[in-house]
Ligand code: SF4
């Protein structure tokens with residue numbers, strides 16, 4: 178019997194450092210802890226965890242986060 182092929186979607190996450198004000202909303206609301214604030218800026222430290230839910234983009238008031246499906 179042939180096994181069902183599993184498909185994965187990978188997301189590329191970019192935080193535009195000059196736009197980020199370090200508010201921490203993305204850190205607090207990402208369900209899989211992708212972000213960490215370092216030196217006043219959000220950094221996507223674990224992008225491989227991203228589920229593509231869009232929460233971080235929705236809560237970022239400075240539009241600093243760009244998520245691209247690859
Ligand atoms: S929500 Fe936006 S402005 Fe706030 S820390 Fe995250 S990327 Fe920076």
Ligand code: SF4
Nearest residue numbers: 207227228230231233
């Ligand atoms: S899209 Fe969702 S899972 Fe991915 S980094 Fe943003 S909040 Fe986290």
